[in-house]
Amino acid sequence: MKVTILGAGPAGLYTGILLARAAAGHEVTVLERNAPDATFGWGVVFSDETLGALRDADHQTYAEITDTFARWDAINVRYRGELLRSRGHAFSAISRALLLDILQRRCRELGAELRFHTEVEEPAAAGVDLLVGADGVNSAVRRAHEDAFGTRSGPLGCKFAWFGTHHVFDSFTFAFRESEHGVFQAHAYPFDERTSTFIVECPEETWRRAGLDAMDEAESMSFCADLFAEDLAGNALLSNRSIWMSFLDVRNETWHHGNSVLVGDAAHTAHFTIGSGTKLAMEDAIALTGAVSRHADLATALTHYELERQPVVERFQEAARVSAGYFERVGRLTHLEPPEFAFNLLTRSGRISHGNLAQRDPSFVRALDAWFAGRGPWADGAAIAPPPMFAPLRLGTAALPNRVAVEARDATPASLAGAARAGAGLVIAPLAAVSPEGRVTPETPVLGGTGDWAAAVDAVHSAGALAAVRIGHAGRRGATCPRRVGVDVPLGADGWPLVAASAIPYGPGAATPAALAEDGMREIAESFATGARHAADAGFDVLVVDMAHGHLLAGFLSPLANRREDEYGGTLEGRLRFPLRVLDHVRAAWPHERPLGVRLTVTDWAPRGLTVEDGIASARAVHERGTAFVEVAAGQTVPEGRPDYRRGFLTQLGERVRTEARVATLVGGWLTTPDEVNTIVAAGRGDLCLLELEPA
Amino acid sequence: VNVGIGLPNTTPGADGDLIVEWARRADTGPFSSLATLDRLLYESLEPFAVLAAAAAVTERVRLATMVAIGPLRNTALLAKQAQTVNSLAGGRLTLGLALGARRDDYEAASVAHRGRGARLSEQLAHVRSAAAVQAGHAAGPDGHTGDGYAGMELLVGGASGQSYARMARYADGYAHGGGPPRAFAGAATRARAAWRDLGRPGRPRLWGQAYFALGDVERGNAYLRDYYAFTGPFADRIVAANLTSGRAIKDLVRGYAEEGCDELVLLPTVSDIDELERLAEVLA
Numbered sequence: 001m002k003v004t005i006l007g008a009g010p011a012g013l014y015t016g017i018l019l020a021r022a023a024a025g026h027e028v029t030v031l032e033r034n035a036p037d038a039t040f041g042w043g044v045v046f047s048d049e050t051l052g053a054l055r056d057a058d059h060q061t062y063a064e065i066t067d068t069f070a071r072w073d074a075i076n077v078r079y080r081g082e083l084l085r086s087r088g089h090a091f092s093a094i095s096r097a098l099l100l101d102i103l104q105r106r107c108r109e110l111g112a113e114l115r116f117h118t119e120v121e122e123p124a125a126a127g128v129d130l131l132v133g134a135d136g137v138n139s140a141v142r143r144a145h146e147d148a149f150g151t152r153s154g155p156l157g158c159k160f161a162w163f164g165t166h167h168v169f170d171s172f173t174f175a176f177r178e179s180e181h182g183v184f185q186a187h188a189y190p191f192d193e194r195t196s197t198f199i200v201e202c203p204e205e206t207w208r209r210a211g212l213d214a215m216d217e218a219e220s221m222s223f224c225a226d227l228f229a230e231d232l233a234g235n236a237l238l239s240n241r242s243i244w245m246s247f248l249d250v251r252n253e254t255w256h257h258g259n260s261v262l263v264g265d266a267a268h269t270a271h272f273t274i275g276s277g278t279k280l281a282m283e284d285a286i287a288l289t290g291a292v293s294r295h296a297d298l299a300t301a302l303t304h305y306e307l308e309r310q311p312v313v314e315r316f317q318e319a320a321r322v323s324a325g326y327f328e329r330v331g332r333l334t335h336l337e338p339p340e341f342a343f344n345l346l347t348r349s350g351r352i353s354h355g356n357l358a359q360r361d362p363s364f365v366r367a368l369d370a371w372f373a374g375r376g377p378w379a380d381g382a383a384i385a386p387p388p389m390f391a392p393l394r395l396g397t398a399a400l401p402n403r404v405a406v407e408a409r410d411a412t413p414a415s416l417a418g419a420a421r422a423g424a425g426l427v428i429a430p431l432a433a434v435s436p437e438g439r440v441t442p443e444t445p446v447l448g449g450t451g452d453w454a455a456a457v458d459a460v461h462s463a464g465a466l467a468a469v470r471i472g473h474a475g476r477r478g479a480t481c482p483r484r485v486g487v488d489v490p491l492g493a494d495g496w497p498l499v500a501a502s503a504i505p506y507g508p509g510a511a512t513p514a515a516l517a518e519d520g521m522r523e524i525a526e527s528f529a530t531g532a533r534h535a536a537d538a539g540f541d542v543l544v545v546d547m548a549h550g551h552l553l554a555g556f557l558s559p560l561a562n563r564r565e566d567e568y569g570g571t572l573e574g575r576l577r578f579p580l581r582v583l584d585h586v587r588a589a590w591p592h593e594r595p596l597g598v599r600l601t602v603t604d605w606a607p608r609g610l611t612v613e614d615g616i617a618s619a620r621a622v623h624e625r626g627t628a629f630v631e632v633a634a635g636q637t638v639p640e641g642r643p644d645y646r647r648g649f650l651t652q653l654g655e656r657v658r659t660e661a662r663v664a665t666l667v668g669g670w671l672t673t674p675d676e677v678n679t680i681v682a683a684g685r686g687d688l689c690l691l692e693l694e695p696a
Numbered sequence: 697v698n699v700g701i702g703l704p705n706t707t708p709g710a711d712g713d714l715i716v717e718w719a720r721r722a723d724t725g726p727f728s729s730l731a732t733l734d735r736l737l738y739e740s741l742e743p744f745a746v747l748a749a750a751a752a753v754t755e756r757v758r759l760a761t762m763v764a765i766g767p768l769r770n771t772a773l774l775a776k777q778a779q780t781v782n783s784l785a786g787g788r789l790t791l792g793l794a795l796g797a798r799r800d801d802y803e804a805a806s807v808a809h810r811g812r813g814a815r816l817s818e819q820l821a822h823v824r825s826a827a828a829v830q831a832g833h834a835a836g837p838d839g840h841t842g843d844g845y846a847g848m849e850l851l852v853g854g855a856s857g858q859s860y861a862r863m864a865r866y867a868d869g870y871a872h873g874g875g876p877p878r879a880f881a882g883a884a885t886r887a888r889a890a891w892r893d894l895g896r897p898g899r900p901r902l903w904g905q906a907y908f909a910l911g912d913v914e915r916g917n918a919y920l921r922d923y924y925a926f927t928g929p930f931a932d933r934i935v936a937a938n939l940t941s942g943r944a945i946k947d948l949v950r951g952y953a954e955e956g957c958d959e960l961v962l963l964p965t966v967s968d969i970d971e972l973e974r975l976a977e978v979l980a
Contacts, residue, residue: 148928254929303932311878409897430895481833486824487865487894493835508821605857635893639865640814643857645889646882670889692892 001026001292005132006123006141008032008114010044011264011281012134013103017058018289020110028112033119036104039097042164042198042240043070043191045172045275048090050283057286064102069094070190074171077342078231080334084342084378088360091172091275093191099278123260130298131260132288134281137248139266149262150253155246157271157324158201159212161220163242165198167235174345175231176330182206183331186228187273198237199272200224203328207244217243247271247324251317255310256302263288268313270320273327274349280316284309319349322652332659336684339371339378344683350648354387354678372682388682389674389689393425395628395664396595398541400425400466403681405666405690411445413456420463422693427460429453429469431546434524434531437496438473438552441482447471447531453538467539470599471531471586472546473524475555476500476513488639499524501555501562501569501578507639515564516578524552525582529589536591543590544597545583547622548633553579554601557618558637560609572614576621587626595628597666602630602653604637605644612656619661629664629687632657648676655685666690697953699979700729700760701972702905702963703750706740707919710967712749715741717969719750723757725976729790730754731762731905731961736801738923744777751785758788762905762961763853763871765796766819767812768805775823779844787847792871792903793819794853798926813858820866823850851903855883860890869901869958875937877951880904884956904952905961908939910974916940916965938965942978949979 003019005012008030019026046069055062069092077084107114123141125131133141142149168190175186184206187199207213212220217239225237250269255262264281288305295301326348336344346352358365366385371378373385385391393400406424408415411432419427433439433446447453453469460467479495480488488507498513499520505512516524528545535543547553555561556578562569568578583598590596600622602615610618619630632654635643643649650669658665668690671677677689701722704710722730730750732743747759759781766774782789795812802809827845829836852863853871863870870887872880884902891900909916917935924931939945945962952960964971 256929299932300936303929303936306929307933307936481828483895484897485828485831485833486867487896489821489824489828489834489866491834492825492829495834508818509825635861639817639861640858641861643861643890643893645857645860645886645893647885647889649889670885670892 001129002127003028003130003132004128005030005134006120007133007135007139007266008036008100008104008116009134009136009264009281010099010103010278011266011285012132013100013107014061014282015132015134015263015285015288016107016112016114017061017103017110018285019292020107020112021058022289022293024293030107030112030114031118031120032114032116034116036100036114036116037097039100041096041162042195043093043189044096044099044278045091045093045189046279047276048092050279051092053283053286058106061102061106064106065094065099066092068098068192070192072171072190075346076169076171076173077338077345078173078175079338079341082338082378084338085171086342086346086357086361086364088357089172091189093189093197095191095195098192125258125260129259130292133260133262133266134264135266137250137265137269139262141260142252142262142266145257145260148257149255151250152252153248153250156249156321157247157273158327159204159207159244159246160199160201160272161224161242161244162240163198163200163221163224164238164240165196165232165235166194166238167196167198167232168194169196173231175228176334177227177231178334179210179227181210183334184224184227185327185330186231188231195238198228198232200228201327203331204246206331212244220244249317249321255306259298261288261302261305268317270313270316271324273323274316274320276316276320280313283312319351323349333684335659335662339368340682340684343368344685347679347683353675354682355675368682387674387678389677391681393687395542397593398466398595400688401464403677403688405468405688406693407690411453411456413452413459416456416467417459417463419693420460420465424465424691426542426688427465427467428544428690429456429467429540431470431472432531432535434471434473434527437499438475438478438524438527440474440478440551441480442491442494443482444474447534453534453540457539461539466541468542468544468597469535469540470544470546471528471535473528473552474498475550475552476504476506476510476561477550479511500552502564504561504563506550521568521578521581525585528582529585532586532589536589536594540594542595542597543586544599544631545586546599547579548599548601548631549636550601550638553582554637557601558604558610560604560606560638572617576618580621580625583622583625583627596626597629597631598622598627599631599633601633601635601637602657603634604641605635606638606641609637609641612653615653616657616660619657619663623661623663627663629666630657630661631666631690632668632686645670647672648680651680651685654680658684658686664688668692697949697957698728698959699726699949700731700758700959700961701725701727701975702731702733702762702961703746704964704967705743705746706733706735706738706923707964707967708739710741714967714969715746715749716753718972720753721969721972721976723754725972726979727757727976729758729760729959729961731760731792731963732764733963734761734764734796735798735923736765736768736804737798744781747781747789748784751781751788754785754788758790758849759785760790760851760903760961761792762903762963763792763794763851765801766793767795767815768801768807771815771819771822774819775826778823778848779826782848783844789847790849790851790903791823792851792853794859794871800926813862817862817866820850820852820862824866849901851901860886861894863887863900864890864894864896867900869903872902872904874905874907874934877948877955880952880957881955901958902956903959903961904957905963906937906939906948907934907965908945908962908975909965909971910940910942910978911968911970912966913938913940919965945975945978
């Protein structure tokens with residue numbers, strides 16, 4: 001097969017090597033516009049897991065590459081003058097120039113032709129059997145057929161500059177420095193005996209405030225060297241076209257078109273903060289050449305290459321997107337204490353959890369657990385403590401034995417006791433209506449109505465847990481069939497009149513609610529207070545006011561459901577007025593020593609609806625009115641919202657609420673394992689987790 | 697996991713004799729369901745009419761649309777068709793509905809492509825409300841209380857967050873669009889998360905699907921390439937996933953079972969009754 005490869009970076013050269021050494025005897029030409037020794041950037045990182053694949057693909061390059069590797073197994077976090085070290089993260093790095101040199105030599109040795117200084121404006125797939133686009137993030141091969149490849153690209157994450165330094169770090173190092181302009185961070189790692197890569201990053205606003213947009217290369221380098229002087233131990237920074245850049249996130253729906261195929265950055269980029277670009281590129285080369293050798297038909301081979309690689313790459317891209325977002329917002333996390341800050345950093349993309357870190361670095365996790373349990377300051381292995389999930393939590397005067405909340409299936413004593421016996425520290429009774437008109441379905445319990453609440457609370461207490469109840473009013477989502485039948489299925493003629501912020505029906509077939517007038521609002525505010533007194537009398541330890549899921553109070557919050565023109569509508573301040581009035585009534589009626597929470601919609605997940613920023617402002621407002629914690633909720637304000645369901649789908653929102661509104665949070669969002677709970681609470685993403693006990 | 701088989705209603709060359717014979721044999725074979733695809737602008741047979749024919753010659757298997765493109769149809773007539781097939785089948789209909797991927801089907805049906813999601817929600821609400829009325833959970837207006845919904849199961853397909861929400865709001869379960877077990881597992885997690893978020897008790901029923909060709913593989917692949925030509929490069933991926941050996945089928949069934957699939961429908965790619973027999977042998 002006659003193959004032209006555009007681009008002599010790691011992806012192109014490695015593809016060239018593997019094709020040239022294949023038994024089929026392919027005729028391989030690699031074209032590169034730059035000189036053989038021109039390279040930007042300093043060192044590149046590999047994880048251990050990649051190395052096995054390289055060893056099997058071409059042992060000679062594997063041996064040469066690993067011979068010159070700098071290796072380490074620790075990640076250092078330098079923050080607030082402290083150094084926290086986590087071990088068990090096996091990584092290697094190599095000078096990019098050296099890596100390219102090894103690959104070029106091997107490529108030539110195997111008979112591939114390398115042509116440098118060869119600019120290809122319009123790559124021609126004609127005349128060759130296979131055209132490989134290994135020409136990087138701005139790939140000409142990709143640009144020639146962007147529609148066919150289905151290319152989407154855009155900037156991602158912070159502004160960054162890629163420097164070198166002769167300070168040889170002893171491991172991968174993240175250094176955080178606060179400046180008057182905002183937080184800057186450096187990602188540094190050694191790649192040979194005398195040099196380290198040193199990438200400096202900050203959000204674009206910080207970059208502008210610091211005047212870096214107007215500085216030349218030397219000025220910006222000196223700014224960074226001064227800022228990170230302590231981390232660099234007085235060493236200088238080195239430049240190699242180290243200009244400030246934005247990372248370009250590239251995705252393609254398909255990676256092949258006719259006989260053109262994309263590998264590496266041309267096909268996909270993954271933000272450098274997860275250090276996987278070179279690894280993914282070389283794995284692409286292995287998969288592509290493997291598929292070409294297995295399938296006689298080229299089109300089939302390219303399809304199989306894509307089928308093998310795309311799911312893997314998508315997972316990395318998702319982790320990279322989350323990681324890039326983390327570093328953009330890390331300035332908001334500087335209220336975290338060093339141990340939780342470091343753990344939050346390590347677990348940022350979801351690939352490391354409390355559980356697998358306990359395998360990699362038992363002493364770090366032991367120290368973290370001990371610190372979290374309040375058994376003294378950070379020190380390796382100094383104390384023994386239960387995992388974070390089992391650390392008690394104080395909410396006001398209430399002491400929760402652990403960080404797990406479980407929602408009981410129904411309001412019966414048996415159901416509540418069952419949840420407590422399962423080990424939850426807080427058992428939450430499902431939504432109870434403050435009045436019969438406020439019920440969601442005919443089966444929604446009503447506070448002060450039937451049902452033996454006191455017996456249910458006793459059952460929870462005798463199992464060692466605290467009991468909570470959510471109280472609310474269904475608003476325009478009322479008078480529907482029981483949820484085993486479906487949700488928002490109207491009762492029709494069996495229903496009762498609905499009230500809401502505005503006279504807008506909730507969904508298809510739903511009755512139109514009456515917009516509440518002042519007397520109705522007064523009555524409802526009082527019924528919440530009465531409900532709170534009933535809950536207190538029944539002995540509930542914690543009360544949660546429902547301002548979520550499009551129910552009455554949430555309906556007031558959202559511009560999609562609240563079109564009022566009086567003082568209870570309009571701006572967020574107006575839309576908050578009635579929910580806060582209700583909250584004041586409840587706070588006055590609920591024993592002041594018992595904690596009060598609010599289940600709060602922090603975004604509608606719908607166009608023109610409540611934004612996360614609105615949600616954070618609302619969280620702040622309810623916190624100021626004496627709420628001990630916010631139970632984070634999102635969506636369901638309107639039936640056609642755009643939720644993104646997955647494992648832990650509320651975790652990131654919850655972290656923002658906790659961080660930016662500085663209020664304790666209860667987060668759910670399909671958490672099903674103790675590991676998720678441990679990770680969330682120890683990383684300071686939430687205080688209490690709603691755990692699902694999956695039905696058998 | 698239960699295994700069902702597709703009816704050849706969108707594979708070229710299927711006639712009434714084949715459909716009826718296929719249904720008969722499926723009812724006596726190792727299959728728990730018999731399912732149809734739905735495509736307007738393609739040489740194919742209309743799913744509800746085909747299932748009505750199947751209802752007449754079967755007694756045991758569930759009859760499923762996997763899926764039918766709801767918004768192409770008028771809501772009241774769709775409900776009537778579903779109710780009728782369900783009655784003919786004695787409560788064995790599984791009505792799977794989704795939006796479909798082809799804009800030209802919408803144009804051909806003179807239905808706006810925009811707003812199709814909201815329209816599907818209306819259809820689901822309509823069917824679910826009628827079923828609730830019949831089951832005595834709600835009181836419907838006059839003329840809205842006809843029989844025919846008992847035993848009907850409702851599924852929703854689609855990969856967007858809205859689809860999962862729609863599923864959890866109105867349906868009994870989720871109809872996955874196909875792929876390796878890992879992709880099914882991801883969808884199953886989303887479906888369960890949505891189910892819980894909407895406060896439904898228990899868990900959603902999970903249906904999966906995959907294509908097979910156990911005789912003339914080339915013909916089956918050519919059909920898939922043609923049927924999915926509108927997806928461009930994705931047609932090749934669908935061809936690559938076609939199950940063409942007993943081993944591949946067994947592996948997939950095992951993979952889906954491990955991920956909690958309740959019903960896996962294997963869809964034929966060749967209009968040949970021997971395909972059903974070969975599949976029955978593999979599953980025996």
